[in-house]
Amino acid sequence: MPLxxxxxxxxxxxxxxxxxxxxxxxxxxxxxxxxxxxxxxxxAFSRRIKGLEDWTDATLVxxxxxxxxxxxxxxxxxxxxxxxxxxxxxxxxxAREIDAGQAGTIRFASTHxxxxxxxxGWLRRFEGQRGDNTISLVADNMVGCERLMLDGRADLLLxxxxxxxxHRLDAAGFISIDLGTDVLVPLSPVADDGxxxxxxxxxxxxxxxxxxxxxxxxxxxxLAASNRIIDGGAALKPVFRSHLAxxxxxxxxxxxxxxxxxxxxxxxAIDSGHLVRAGxxxxxxxxxxxxxxxxxxxxxxxxxxxxxxxxxxxPDAADSV
Numbered sequence: 001m002p003l004x005x006x007x008x009x010x011x012x013x014x015x016x017x018x019x020x021x022x023x024x025x026x027x028x029x030x031x032x033x034x035x036x037x038x039x040x041x042x043x044a045f046s047r048r049i050k051g052l053e054d055w056t057d058a059t060l061v062x063x064x065x066x067x068x069x070x071x072x073x074x075x076x077x078x079x080x081x082x083x084x085x086x087x088x089x090x091x092x093x094x095a096r097e098i099d100a101g102q103a104g105t106i107r108f109a110s111t112h113x114x115x116x117x118x119x120x121g122w123l124r125r126f127e128g129q130r131g132d133n134t135i136s137l138v139a140d141n142m143v144g145c146e147r148l149m150l151d152g153r154a155d156l157l158l159x160x161x162x163x164x165x166x167h168r169l170d171a172a173g174f175i176s177i178d179l180g181t182d183v184l185v186p187l188s189p190v191a192d193d194g195x196x197x198x199x200x201x202x203x204x205x206x207x208x209x210x211x212x213x214x215x216x217x218x219x220x221x222x223l224a225a226s227n228r229i230i231d232g233g234a235a236l237k238p239v240f241r242s243h244l245a246x247x248x249x250x251x252x253x254x255x256x257x258x259x260x261x262x263x264x265x266x267x268x269a270i271d272s273g274h275l276v277r278a279g280x281x282x283x284x285x286x287x288x289x290x291x292x293x294x295x296x297x298x299x300x301x302x303x304x305x306x307x308x309x310x311x312x313x314x315p316d317a318a319d320s321v
Contacts, residue, residue: 016088018052019081022060025049026078029067052077082150083173087296089152104133104301109154111218113245115139117264118289119158122179125312126305133301141243142167142218149174149292155302159218160262161290164225167218169292176292177313183263184223184285187270188278189255198258200279202235208278209257210236216243219287223260226285249275260285 021038028034035045053060060074070078110119115137123135138148146168148154157169160182169176188196202208213220220243223229229236239257242248248259253269258278269275291313293306 015055016085018048018055019085021045021048022052022074022078023081023085025061025068026070026074029069031068079170079172086150086152086173086294092152105136106133106302106305107136107138107153107155108158109138109140109145109148109156110158111142111145111160112139112243113219113262113265114158114160114289116246117262118180118182126308133305141216142221143216145218149294152294155293155298156306157292159290159292160222161218161288162222162225162285165218165221166225167221173295174292175295176290177310178288179291179309179313180289182287182289184219184226184260184287185263185266186258186260186278186283187252187266187275188258189252190273190276194276196258196276196278197255198278200258200283201233204235207235207237209239211240211242211248211251211257211259212238213245213248213260214241214243217245219245219260219262222287223285228260228283228285232279232283262287 021034021040024037025031025034028037031046031049032042035042038045040048049061056073056077058073058077059071060077062069062071062074108119116139119137138145138154140148142159145154145157145159149157149169158179161167161176161178186200188198191197198208200208213223228234240248240251245261245265249261249266249269251257252259252261253274261275263270266275291309293302297303298306
């Protein structure tokens with residue numbers, strides 16, 4: 001390869017890496033953690049961020065705060081970087097698929113719970129309508145699923161959604177449709193007399209053992225954003241934490257605490273009498289089951305599938321985030 005082409009190729013890859021560095025710094029809010037995540041020493045990582053500031057001729061990072069924050073200029077470049085990297089990843093993936101004769105692959109990301117409960121039955125509705133398309137599914141926590149979408153490594157995301165909960169799939173880059181509803185229900189193991197072992201709201205002197213979602217979980221975000229626990233004055237003591245609803249369900253069935261769980265996942269445990277309500281319906285959190293996609297046009301196979309999914313969605317489902 002001519003030297004000039006090698007230099008151009010190196011410059012492009014370096015600038016892409018700088019953008020990825022900036023996004024990781026914005027996500028972590030800490031130079032040390034961001035550098036570790038990018039497999040760089042902190043001095044090397046800091047030099048790359050400084051190089052990006054020199055390239056843009058703008059201060060991108062406010063270094064005077066305890067938690068690193070983006071300046072308004074940094075926020076603007078973060079948004080642009082997300083869009084650029086999404087489009088590059090999508091274009092690269094499309095080129096590879098076409099070259100490999102795999103243009104019919106539809107790549108799904110799904111949160112763990114919905115990949116087990118909702119996704120299989122919902123996908124069966126499209127039997128006979130998918131042609132020769134191959135369905136690829138990656139199940140992960142909400143943070144991981146967001147990353148797949150933001151990096152352009154997934155075409156569609158299936159997840160739970162609540163209007164009050166934050167997520168990273170901004171309206172400028174993504175659209176979505178509602179596919180159905182679910183509800184987070186407070187559930188308790190059963191006492192010997194058949195009543196719930198743990199009853200909300202509990203008392204401060206003897207808080208209820210809580211099996212809670214961690215910060216990687218979309219349902220954890222939703223529960224926190226709903227303010228059900230705070231507004232209800234629940235006295236709770238976290239005893240176990242996980243991003244997996246199925247793990248919390250297992251621990252609750254084993255009698256180790258109470259948990260808010262999606263009804264789609266916990267229905268069998270309720271019907272079999274292993275779990276009962278820990279509180280009345282005022283403690284419930286209604287949630288949506290939503291399908292996200294990039295606004296930018298995708299492969300013909302993805303576009304055709306999205307059209308069919310939109311037609312099968314609830315009549316009042318709107319493209320929104």
